[in-house]
Amino acid sequence: MAKIYEDLSQLIKRSRLTLIIFSLLLFLILAFYWKIQILDHQKYWKMAEANHLRSLPLPAPRGLIYDCQRIILADNQPSFKVSLLRESIKNDSQTIERVSQLLNLRTEELKARMDRYRWLQTYGPVIIKDNLKLEEVALIEARREEFPELQLQVEPRRYYPFETTAAHVLGYLQEVSAEEIKNNPYKKWRGGEMIGKAAVEKQYDDYLTGQDGQLIETVDSLGRSLGEVNRIEPIKGQDLVLSIDLDLQKKAEELLEGKEGAIIVLEPGSGECLAWVSSPSYDPNRFITRFSPEEWLSIINDSARPLENRVIRGQYSPGSIFKVVTALTSLETGLITDRTAFFCSGSINLYGKEFACWFKPGHGLLNLPEALKNSCNVYFYQLGRRLNVDTIARYARTLGLGQITGVDMPGEKEGLIPSSDWKKKNQGEAWYPGETISVAIGQGPVLVTPLQVAALTACLANRGIKVKPRVTRLEGKMEAVKDKTGLNPETFEKIIEGMWRSVNASGTGHGAYQPGFDICGKTGSTQVISREKAERMIKRGEEPAKTHSWFTGFAPRYQPQVVVTVLVEFGGMGGQTAAPIAGQMFKLYREKYVR
Amino acid sequence: MLDRRIFKEIDWTTILLMVVISIIGIIFVHSAIYFQASKYVWKQSAWLVVSLLALLILLVIDYKVLLSFAFPLYILMNIILAGLLIFGKPVANTRSWLVFGPFQFQPSELTKLAVILFLARLFSDYKEDRMSFKAFFLSSAIVGLPFILIALQPDLGTALTLIPVLLGTYILAGLPKKYLVVILIISCLVGFIGWNYGLKDYQKKRIETLLVPDQDPRGAGYQLKQSRIALGSGGLTGKGYHKGTQSQLRFLPARHNDFILAVIGEDLGFLGILAVFLIYFIFLFRLFSAVQVSPDRAGVYIAFLSAMLIGCQFMINIMMIVGLFPITGIPIPFLSYGGSSLLTNFLIAGLVINVKMRRFAYVRF
Incomplete structure (x- = not known):
């Protein structure tokens, strides 16, 4: 037997070459694994962590x-x-x-x-x-x-x-x-x-x-x-x-049920608000969900604007409420004393124009407390005629109007206290003395928020010491933020006398009267009508020409404990609507807090 | 009849390497499978025993006898493949399984064996230095027919494993350069037509993913990304056996077959990868070197084509899991989970050992 081999050398050569290529390729691939596993290890380690954590x-x-x-x-x-x-x-x-x-x-x-x-x-x-x-x-x-x-x-x-x-x-x-x-x-x-x-x-x-x-x-x-x-x-x-008292809050909301307006009850000593109502209200539970744009739209498009916080964002003409500012200005500047009297015949002609008192037959001869009690327009026209609008504006600002009160709430509005500068800047015209007549009784361009009125009332009650309103309770060593106006406390007593008479001596604020609780207050009625609102009222079958109804007051007269401010939009005369509501609030406060 | 001497020539080292690689595979299938791991381990172990027995039986039969059956076997396999396409029931969307009751088998696996034998048979008498056009055409057609039948199942991954066999034939037979141009033109044509009409969307996606890996991090790119994270986070020494978060928390897809090496890389780190590569390289080296001791041309073809088949699958897989090759679903021979694939690979390697043990030619008078 002999072994016979074919010549396979060519094939073997080709096979060897292939193996060499294989080996080189494998080496290159190994280098790639080195890169991934050793060089980029940190990066992939983090990715693995992120993957499973x-x-x-x-x-x-x-x-x-x-x-x-x-x-x-x-x-x-x-x-x-x-x-x-x-x-x-x-x-x-x-x-x-x-x-x-x-x-x-x-x-x-x-x-x-x-x-x-x-x-x-x-x-x-x-x-x-x-x-x-x-x-x-x-x-x-x-x-x-x-x-x-x-x-x-x-x-x-x-x-x-x-x-x-x-x-x-x-x-x-x-x-x-x-x-x-x-x-x-x-x-x-x-x-x-x-x-x-x-x-x-x-x-x-x-x-x-x-x-x-x-x-x-x-x-x-x-x-x-x-x-x-x-x-x-x-x-x-x-x-x-919060400083809010749920009982007072509920009562106040009940009183404004079906109306548009605002109620503030606050303590003049601390500035703490016990009730804070802006009507109509809304149910905040409905906003918690993230996904109901329809509902949201229906609320923000409601013409009664339930989301609007009228207490600090509603700007209203103060009407006769402003008379306390005019009175204070007149007393402080020495223009009058509390015994200075003017005659009211029901109207007065000033600068060639007829200015009417709300009481057509006229109040006759009256001094300052009586004028405040009856809210006599003619008396304050007489003051407005003798005052400079800038002087009134200065005192109004001193008392806290025309600026935010600084309450711990977002979005507060400033209101507006007009002055000759303001008019020049905004309307490009000089101030007419005739306009001061309107301002003296709180008409014209004057705008206030209900909270400003409440703060003003607290300042009156404190005999010239402003207090910053707040909705959270003062706790521990916290102290109310107070600010002196520097005005004479005696001046305030004279005005308070008028406000006391207004409620307790058959004045315009008589509706707020509560037996045994010395309430001092001032009413206000303002004729501001937006067409949109008037139309809505007609739709509801109501008389559209009604005025906004104001009442603000405090009690008791000495060492006052509580301020109540009420605004009812289109509520009619202040004495008719707002004063009785305020009376209810005073009553509840007295029952609960005054022993 | 049988000469007892040849059994002393059995290459036990190569068989041992195959068994070692298979056992490493089984160990990491246990790490990779989260649920009922032991069931997979037992199944694969049983297949290993069966494959080993089949290998020993194969060794008894002289490869020259096998060659004489190459043609009928090849025809038979193609008929089965064609029949499968027409009558087969789809399993997991492909018609690649032959089901006999509880027993399942993929004919496409055994087809590889038939193709190798048939090509070896064909070129056993081919003594030209360069490949003739006839030989070029014939060998391409021999591989092309089952390639198409398997690709239509559709199982492009298995079909592609036939390509190295054809490539091996071209290399051995000495493909002239002008045919390279022809191949290039045909590939471009097939590629163009295939891309537009043939390839399924998921297949296209895989190729796109290779080019731009991060464009679809949860789709095809997801597998590649997770596999790279597994390997990269393994570092030098790995996170420890059974401790790789990528595989244990199932971020890694196809952990027990196509991506088994990523599991090893995560558990044992670069050193583990290095060890696997080394063992595999020794194994491949031994397959290739069988060419040098082969007694005849047919033996050379059998040894070389088998080495190409196993070697290329290995290369493609290790490139695939790091993104150097599209994800085509080609497992690593011996290492990845899968019964019929294990058996086939044992048989293919068995052919090489068969050739090697009969390296002494006896001239009969």
Whole structure:
């Protein structure tokens, strides 16, 4: 036997060459593995961590808001919300469609919502529906496997147990807007977070907002939680005690039921507001949800403007209320004494124009307290004729008008105290002396907010010491913010005499009279009519030409404890509508606080 | 009849390497499978025993005898493939499984064996220095027919594993440069037509993903991204056996087959990868070097084409999981989970050992 070999050397050569190419390629590939595993190790390590660790915010409950008797006005309730985890979204548009079907949402709306938050922190969950019903929670739970991108969470949700009561003090929450997040980078707001958007909820938002906790958990590739890694408990926000007295508040709201207007009850010593009513009101619970634009629109488009906080944002002509300012100016400048008398024949001709008193037969001869008691226009025309408008403006400002009171509420308006400078600047004309006549009785361009009137009344009650109104209670060593006007307390006594007579000696404020409670007050009626409102009143079958009705007063005369200011839009004469309402408030206050 | 001497020539080292790689595979299938891991381990172990037995049976039969059956086997396999396309029931959207009661088998796997044998048979008498057009055409057609039948199942991944066999034939037979131009033109044509009419959307996506990996992080790019994260986070020494978060938390797709190496890379780090590469390289080296001891032309073809088949699958897989090659669903021979693939690879490697042990030619008078 002999071995015979074919000549296979050519084939062997080719095979060897192939093996060499193979080896080189393998070496290059190994180098690539080196790059990934050794050089880029840190980068991929972080990506692996981010892959399997998920951080969830644990929302902190907001601080509760109490009234002065520790009754809860703003509470928290557990509520379910569902978020879409963007890290789990495999196919954006398809997922959005499926999810919107499951949750009965509109696809375009959901898409728009996802787009709005796209720029936020990449993996932050976006809340897509809240305040879920139990059936919806069950539905999502049951289909967990199909919808790993949905995340159910319990969040403490604001709840206002008294609904419309004190809504204008409390305010409401709404979802933080994308703009607000951008403009307040230091606030650490999350997308979809509810923040205070009005009144106390806004003013004390930082104080009420707690510190969110954080839950870090391990998840698998389907986003299912496999257990906690770390947990930082949320810290609840601080509680807030308001000076509001729920009983007085409710009573005041009841008295304004069906009317548009405002009531303020405050203590002149501390500036604490016990009642703060702007009517009509709204139910802040309806704003808590993030997703009901229709309802929201219906409220902001309501012509009665229920969201408007009339107490600080309604600017009204003060009418005869302003007579106290004119009187004070006249006394302080030495123009008159309290015994100076003028004759009222029912009207007076000044600068070639007829100015009428509201009381056609005329009041006859009267001095200052009587003029205040009867709210005689002619008497104050006489003063207006002798006064410079700038002098009146100076005293009005000294008393706190034409500027914000500084109450702890957002969005307060300044009102308007006209002067010759103001007219020149705004209308380009010189002031006519005839206009001063109107200003003297609170007509013309003068504008005040109900809270300014209440603060003015407190200043009168304090005999010249202004106090800054507040809706939160003074606690511990806190002190009321006071400011001296520097005016003579004696001057105030003279005006108070007139205000006392107005209520207690059958004056215009007689409607506020309460036996055994020394109320001093002043009425006001102003003819300001907007066409829109007049039309609405005609629709309701009411007399449209009615005037705004004012009453402001304090009690008792000496060592005053309480100020009540009432404004009823289109309420008619001040004595008819506002004064009796104020009387009711004084009565309740006395029953509750005066022993 | 059988000469007892040849059994002393059995390349036990290569068989041992195959078994070692298979056992490493089984160990990491256990790490990769989250749920009922032991079931997979037992199944794969059983397949390993079956494959080993099949290998030993194959060794008994002289490869020259096998060559004489190459043509009928090739025809038979193509008929089965064609029949599967017409009558087969789709399993997981492909018609690649032959089901006999509880027993399932992929004929496409055994087809590889038939193709290798048939090509070896065809070129056993081909002594030209350069490849003729006839040979070029014939070999292309031999690979082309089952390629198309398998690609239509559709199982492009398995079909593509046939390409290295054809490539190997071209290399051995000495493909003239002018045919390279022809191949290039045909590839472009096929590529163009295939892209527009043939490829399924998911297949196109995979190729696009290779070019721009981050454009679709949850789709096709997702697999690549997760595989890279698994490897990269493994670092030098890895996170430890069963401790890789990427595989344990199931971020890594197809962990037990196509991406088994990523599991090893995550658990054992670069050192683990290096070890696997080294063992595999020794194994491939031994397959290729069988060419040098082959007694005849057919043996050379068998050894070389088999080495190409296994070697290229390995190369493609290790490139695929780091993004150097499109994700085509090609597993690593011996390492990845899968019964019929394990058996086929044992048989293909068995052919090489078969050739090697019969390296002494006896002239009969």
